[in-house]
Amino acid sequence: MKDIGIIDRVWIGYATDQKVRLNAASGGIITGSLIGLLENGSIDGAVVNIPDLDFPPRGKSILAKTKGELMHSAKSIYCVTEIGRGLTIAKYDDSIKKLAVVGLPCHISDLRKILKKDAVLRSKVSICFGLMCGHNVLPSATIEALSQSGIDIKDVQEICYRSHGWYPFSYSVKMKDGSARDFVWPNSTMKVIWDSLKYQPQRCIECFDFAAEEADIACCDAWLDEYRGNMEGYSIVLTHNEKGTSLVEHLIEKEILTLNLSDVSCIERSQYTQISHKRGNKNE
Ligand SMILES: Cc1cc2nc3c(=O)[nH]c(=O)nc-3n(C[C@H](O)[C@H](O)[C@H](O)COP(=O)(O)OP(=O)(O)OC[C@H]3O[C@@H](n4cnc5c(N)ncnc54)[C@H](O)[C@@H]3O)c2cc1C
Numbered sequence: 001m002k003d004i005g006i007i008d009r010v011w012i013g014y015a016t017d018q019k020v021r022l023n024a025a026s027g028g029i030i031t032g033s034l035i036g037l038l039e040n041g042s043i044d045g046a047v048v049n050i051p052d053l054d055f056p057p058r059g060k061s062i063l064a065k066t067k068g069e070l071m072h073s074a075k076s077i078y079c080v081t082e083i084g085r086g087l088t089i090a091k092y093d094d095s096i097k098k099l100a101v102v103g104l105p106c107h108i109s110d111l112r113k114i115l116k117k118d119a120v121l122r123s124k125v126s127i128c129f130g131l132m133c134g135h136n137v138l139p140s141a142t143i144e145a146l147s148q149s150g151i152d153i154k155d156v157q158e159i160c161y162r163s164h165g166w167y168p169f170s171y172s173v174k175m176k177d178g179s180a181r182d183f184v185w186p187n188s189t190m191k192v193i194w195d196s197l198k199y200q201p202q203r204c205i206e207c208f209d210f211a212a213e214e215a216d217i218a219c220c221d222a223w224l225d226e227y228r229g230n231m232e233g234y235s236i237v238l239t240h241n242e243k244g245t246s247l248v249e250h251l252i253e254k255e256i257l258t259l260n261l262s263d264v265s266c267i268e269r270s271q272y273t274q275i276s277h278k279r280g281n282k283n284e
């Protein structure tokens with residue numbers, strides 16, 4: 001399907017480990033896969049994002065080499081992020097021979113360009129996971145949303161953009177004084193600002209890649225009526241090539257992922273608005 005790139009296979013499901021699933025953005029496919037690959041020696045580490053405690057609206061990339069670090073990196077960060085920091089650490093870490101990278105479609109596209117020139121990283125990166133992406137926002141979106149809820153960003157220790165369940169999920173704010181605030185996403189100031197597209201970076205306005213077309217494996221949320229109203233999330237998994245497919249099939253066989261074969265219509269149904277927006281940019 002030309003709107004979302006080459007499609008080899010599509011599944012719906014979740015990470016079999018319930019702790020991973022309940023700790024994730026949706027089905028925990030990415031974190032579950034990374035933990036499985038680390039534990040069976042298929043990778044030595046992964047470049048992932050965690051909340052940036054030096055500037056709470058944002059994420060920052062790290063090289064995760066343990067299950068604990070991967071669990072900490074789960075969930076979505078709804079703010080501009082990077083993968084360069086983690087890639088640089090991985091490049092110069094001699095213990096890293098096989099590396100997984102997780103990123104938004106623009107991150108993976110930039111990574112592919114870097115790999116053409118960087119032989120060291122090229123020899124290390126063995127698999128790329130993409131997060132399908134409608135759009136992202138600048139830190140000002142979070143700062144304004146919190147301010148409208150009476151919170152000064154200077155008093156914030158950490159933000160978790162996806163906490164407490166799958167649908168509806170909340171976002172939560174840990175304050176420096178030890179208190180916490182929770183906001184149910186559908187009623188939140190953050191959702192209003194997110195949906196308004198007010199603080200989109202220019203690159204998002206022009207972006208035409210929804211399905212991380214240059215990743216081996218891409219995931220999105222199964223926002224479908226039949227999967228709503230549950231603490232336990234569901235993801236849609238799409239592979240863009242045979243390498244991605246054989247890895248997902250291996251993870252299913254090892255019971256690390258619990259997935260049912262599906263087809264592209266589930267992506268079209270659950271991501272209609274995002275795909276339409278990106279189609280417009282693709283056709284320009
Ligand atoms: C900005 C943004 C926009 C998105 N838009 C959509 C959308 O329109 N529709 C949709 O269905 N899904 C969207 N997603 C993807 C969705 O939120 C989930 O990340 C995806 O379904 C994977 O879920 P999971 O449970 O397998 O991931 P988890 O197991 O929770 O793992 C998530 C992984 O993504 C990494 N990560 C989180 N945030 C970022 C970030 N900002 N930059 C780089 N890496 C990050 C984490 O480090 C972790 O490795 C978006 C995600 C982001 C961050």
Ligand code: SF4
Binds near residue numbers: 104133
């Ligand atoms: S919309 Fe495009 S440019 Fe913006 S974060 Fe998503 S993939 Fe990157």
